[in-house]
Amino acid sequence: MSAPQTHLEILPRSVQLLLVLGLAALIAFPFVGTNFYIDMVNRMMILAIFAMSLDLLQGVTGLVSLGHAAYFGIAGYALAFLTPEGAPVSLYTSLPLAVGGSALAALIIGFLVVRTQGIYFIMVTMAFAQMVFFLFFDNKALGGSDGLFLNFKPDAVLIDLENKQVFYFFTLACLVGVYAFLRRLLWSPFGRALSGIRVNEHRMRALGFGTFSHKLAAFTLAGALAGLAGYLWAAQSGFVNPELMGFHMSAHAIMMVILGGMGNFAGAIIGAFSFEMLLHVFKDLPAVGNFETGKHWQMWMGLFIVALIVFAPKGILGLITRLFARKEERHE
Amino acid sequence: MSERQTLMSARQLTKRFGGLAAVNDVNVDLWLGHIHAVIGPNGAGKSTLTNLLSGDLPPTSGTITLDGHDITGWTPEKISRHRLGRSYQKTNIFRTFSVWDNVRLAAQSRERHAPWNPLRWLQSAAGLTAVNQRCERAIDLAGLTQRSQTVAATISHGEQRQLEIAMVLATDAEVMLLDEPLAGMGSEESAKMVEVLKRLRQTRAILLVEHDMDAVFAVADTITVMVNGEVLESGPPAQIKASVAVQQAYLGSEDSFHV
Numbered sequence: 001m002s003a004p005q006t007h008l009e010i011l012p013r014s015v016q017l018l019l020v021l022g023l024a025a026l027i028a029f030p031f032v033g034t035n036f037y038i039d040m041v042n043r044m045m046i047l048a049i050f051a052m053s054l055d056l057l058q059g060v061t062g063l064v065s066l067g068h069a070a071y072f073g074i075a076g077y078a079l080a081f082l083t084p085e086g087a088p089v090s091l092y093t094s095l096p097l098a099v100g101g102s103a104l105a106a107l108i109i110g111f112l113v114v115r116t117q118g119i120y121f122i123m124v125t126m127a128f129a130q131m132v133f134f135l136f137f138d139n140k141a142l143g144g145s146d147g148l149f150l151n152f153k154p155d156a157v158l159i160d161l162e163n164k165q166v167f168y169f170f171t172l173a174c175l176v177g178v179y180a181f182l183r184r185l186l187w188s189p190f191g192r193a194l195s196g197i198r199v200n201e202h203r204m205r206a207l208g209f210g211t212f213s214h215k216l217a218a219f220t221l222a223g224a225l226a227g228l229a230g231y232l233w234a235a236q237s238g239f240v241n242p243e244l245m246g247f248h249m250s251a252h253a254i255m256m257v258i259l260g261g262m263g264n265f266a267g268a269i270i271g272a273f274s275f276e277m278l279l280h281v282f283k284d285l286p287a288v289g290n291f292e293t294g295k296h297w298q299m300w301m302g303l304f305i306v307a308l309i310v311f312a313p314k315g316i317l318g319l320i321t322r323l324f325a326r327k328e329e330r331h332e
Numbered sequence: 333m334s335e336r337q338t339l340m341s342a343r344q345l346t347k348r349f350g351g352l353a354a355v356n357d358v359n360v361d362l363w364l365g366h367i368h369a370v371i372g373p374n375g376a377g378k379s380t381l382t383n384l385l386s387g388d389l390p391p392t393s394g395t396i397t398l399d400g401h402d403i404t405g406w407t408p409e410k411i412s413r414h415r416l417g418r419s420y421q422k423t424n425i426f427r428t429f430s431v432w433d434n435v436r437l438a439a440q441s442r443e444r445h446a447p448w449n450p451l452r453w454l455q456s457a458a459g460l461t462a463v464n465q466r467c468e469r470a471i472d473l474a475g476l477t478q479r480s481q482t483v484a485a486t487i488s489h490g491e492q493r494q495l496e497i498a499m500v501l502a503t504d505a506e507v508m509l510l511d512e513p514l515a516g517m518g519s520e521e522s523a524k525m526v527e528v529l530k531r532l533r534q535t536r537a538i539l540l541v542e543h544d545m546d547a548v549f550a551v552a553d554t555i556t557v558m559v560n561g562e563v564l565e566s567g568p569p570a571q572i573k574a575s576v577a578v579q580q581a582y583l584g585s586e587d588s589f590h591v
Contacts, residue, residue, distance in 0.1 A: 185453045189440055192457045196437045199426040206386065207441040207503060208412030217447035
């Protein structure tokens with residue numbers, strides 16, 4: 001059943017190999033990296049989970065949400081509220097509650113937004129995310145513009161999440177788990193139906209698929225997984241602020257997915273890591289005379305993304321596949 | 333006339349686009365085991381009629397019943413789940429999917445969808461045996477077995493028309509609305525498709541909108557002639573052939589079809 005796919009749903013051997021090597025590198029990293037870099041890679045893994053959750057909407061279902069950070073932030077805030085001042089909260093109660101909170105918000109907002117299409121969908125998802133943003137931004141009781149602090153990481157009884165390495169491996173396990181789950185889902189009847197909606201929603205309806213409920217289920221699930229990422233983010237950084245659910249966060253996630261390559265989740269992971277690394281590169285650019293190039297990282301990032309879309313519309317993953325395909329041709 | 337089991341019927345069906353009545357006061361019945369052909373010049377309202385019956389368009393007035401249910405105003409997906417399948421005049425497929433994946437989705441549509449059941453998220457779509465069987469049979473019937481792994485956008489126009497049919501077949505629909513299924517097909521495929529239609533008829537009710545008069549008179553049990561959104565004449569092929577009104581209004585010059 002290996003039909004050629006324009007959407008790279010089937011990962012070529014080269015990409016599979018790359019993922020295995022990447023996983024090996026991630027497993028080895030805490031044993032060689034310093035604390036600073038362990039934190040950094042940990043954040044990248046969390047963002048990779050976030051990017052994958054968006055890819056379920058953007059790459060698989062064809063719904064470009066410009067407000068996905070709302071669900072990332074809600075779970076983060078949930079953990080902040082659930083954590084008492086003087087003691088940690090149990091992982092086993094706070095994680096389901098936080099993820100459930102994000103899922104519930106996605107279900108309610110999704111109920112209103114998934115009936116819109118194209119540009120309207122982009123606009124309403126953004127509008128709702130902005131509403132959530134300002135709800136937290138403007139209310140002192142919700143932390144206001146300064147946000148909230150978490151004094152403890154969640155208590156997992158068997159494992160000590162306060163330990164950087166343990167937390168790192170916990171995040172890695174979540175990353176691998178979410179990836180495996182989403183890859184499996186992609187080939188399930190539900191995943192196939194979502195792909196069908198992306199390609200031709202009208203035809204799906206004529207075939208008897210309730211596209212509204214499919215899209216709403218995908219939106220809710222994507223919100224829940226974004227919540228998992230937001231939960232980990234809050235636990236790692238020890239504080240939450242409205243920026244977590246802000247416009248930039250949502251836009252960055254879209255760029256990560258595009259950068260890596262849409263619709264297969266591997267691209268989202270590669271995109272998240274590449275995006276973060278590029279950010280560091282661009283921010284650290286040396287000053288040329290009086291012109292501080294590093295300050296304008298957003299411009300460089302913008303130009304880079306534009307160039308990438310022009311020359312490699314299928315993202316880094318598409319680039320890799322093309323490279324390897326050409327090599328194989330030469331060998332034959 | 334023998335007893336007929338009506339599977340679908342439309343009464344006083346009207347669709348207005350502004351001042352234009354694309355379909356005006358039309359009655360249509362689809363009987364089990366019958367092929368009901370709708371013919372008429374371009375712009376007669378045949379496709380609009382199909383879109384009304386399938387729920388793609390809401391009627392301005394009139395009622396539609398399917399298998400005893402009043403389905404007027406139902407969504408296309410709900411109507412489809414009541415065992416109605418349709419093909420489109422303008423090819424409407426999943427262009428970036430393989431032929432197999434196109435038909436597989438059509439076949440999958442007959443399963444319980446349950447998008448909210450997490451257990452279904454972990455099931456393998458390729459492992460649904462009943463779906464695969466229905467898919468394979470439909471592709472075979474439509475004559476696309478050789479092309480099943482080819483991306484739909486890259487097959488010929490005629491093959492895409494066959495794919496449209498294959499998708500309807502895979503839904504295993506009891507009532508089929510076929511909007512110009514033969515348009516763009518080669519004569520060999522056309523002839524084969526006519527044979528397929530004859531075979532399907534026994535267990536189904538079929539509405540056939542078609543310009544190919546040879547095919548229409550070869551398979552139709554009833555023919556309805558539409559002109560300007562209205563039914564001009566409806567009856568068995570012999571009656572249509574003999575009708576003076578039809579000759580004048582639609583067939584025009586005598587050589588436009590061969591009796």
